[in-house]
Amino acid sequence: MTTPSTGTAGATPVPSGFAVSExxxxxxxxxxxxxxxxxxxxxxxxxxxxxxxxxxxxxxxxxxxxxxxxxxxxxxxxxxxxxxxxxxxxxxxxxxxxxxxxSLALAFAPFSLHPLLDETVDEVRSGLARTRGVEVTVESHLATEQLNGDRERLAAALWLMLAFAVEASTEGATVTLAARADATRWYATVTFNQDVAALNDPAAPHLLEAFARKQACEPREAKRIAWVFALCKRVAEAHGGNFEQSDAPESEAVTLALHVPLSATTAT
Structure with a gap:
């Protein structure tokens, strides 16, 4: 993780005004x-x-x-x-x-999905996205839907999907979060155009560790995700859902998808 630093050897330069919240x-x-x-x-x-x-x-x-x-x-x-x-x-x-x-400990409770999206998107926008000049847009078809699950764990998974997408995007690019729910499941999909140079630019601010960003650019075996998305996978599966990462050539659209039952019950 990169934090504001004053001359620490090997630290990534952090532009003025970029603050990492607690x-x-x-x-x-x-x-x-x-x-x-x-x-x-x-x-x-x-x-x-x-x-x-x-x-x-x-x-x-x-x-x-x-x-x-x-x-x-x-x-x-x-x-x-x-x-x-x-x-x-x-x-x-x-x-x-x-x-x-x-074993992933979960605190199950019903919560509204729409506020979860707003809070998580605001966290990413106000920090990393604003500093890197990346726009985060939301296409939500949610109204009053609720999910019975661990709100904090699911927020962390969604945050990571957005944070990675921002780090992999060039300045001026757009990251899109699409969210919807049907009768039984919640679907959250992050779409962006992955740029390897932007993801590994040492002069740009980063939250994710360098080796994780580098590994995410390497070819993956079938059905395996990049290491950095382990949290997303564990949280989704613990709720009886799943996480998917698409493969796409350089500069083409990449999708990160989180699918979780609305009435999730622990799977671990």
């Missing part, structure tokens, strides 16, 4: 926490497959090798022991680190 600072910290856990989860998942394969092939090799050859048997034992040590590291370091935040 709420924005907290949202940035939560974004970083969820992103850390998301990356650890990917590491744990992606390493276990190859490690299991190596472990299985070690047993295959053991049956093929000469049981009376101590060097061969010692080599196979070393392979198996190495795999077991790596699995133990995953369990004691990676999985244990995620344990405290693996």
């Amino acid at each position: 709420r924005t600072a907290r949202l940035c910290a939560e974004t970083a926490l969820f992103m850390r856990d998301h990356v650890l989860s990917l590491v744990s998942h992606d390493l276990r497959g190859p490690l299991n394969a190596i472990h299985s092939w070690a047993y295959v090799l053991e049956r093929k090798l000469d049981a009376n050859d101590p060097n061969s048997q010692r080599a196979v034992t070393g392979i198996r022991n190495g795999v077991e040590q790596q699995v133990k590291l995953l369990e004691t370091i990676v999985d244990a680190t995620r344990a405290e935040t693996k």
Whole structure:
């Protein structure tokens, strides 16, 4: 997260008048926490497959090798022991680190959706968007609809979608938030034209961490989201909904979509 700084080594220059509110600072910290856990989860998942394969092939090799050859048997034992040590590291370091935040605590209560949109958009407009010269527009078809869920968690997810869109937009560009609800679900979609140069411009003010912005520009495996949106995904799924990030070439429209049941019940 970038905050106003006076000569701190490596800090991003912050233009005059750009102030980070206490709420924005907290949202940035939560974004970083969820992103850390998301990356650890990917590491744990992606390493276990190859490690299991190596472990299985070690047993295959053991049956093929000469049981009376101590060097061969010692080599196979070393392979198996190495795999077991790596699995133990995953369990004691990676999985244990995620344990405290693996279950997302939610405070369910009914609330009106329209005020949530107004407050979140105002937070982004008055800070980052105004400083970067990006316009945030709202196309809302909401009236008096209410949602039974965790208002603060959902506000954080919506804030992150808008904040990323602003950071990925050039000066003078427009970020659009479209919101509607049907009989059962709330739909919030953020649309913007992603510009890699704007997203990673070191001279521009940023709220999101540099490595997260860089990773968001890299190709993604099917159905995987950029790390920075881990909070959005966790919050949506915890409410029984889902979060989607579209793929689009440079300078073409990108969409971030949050869909949550109006009568959400905890899914974690």
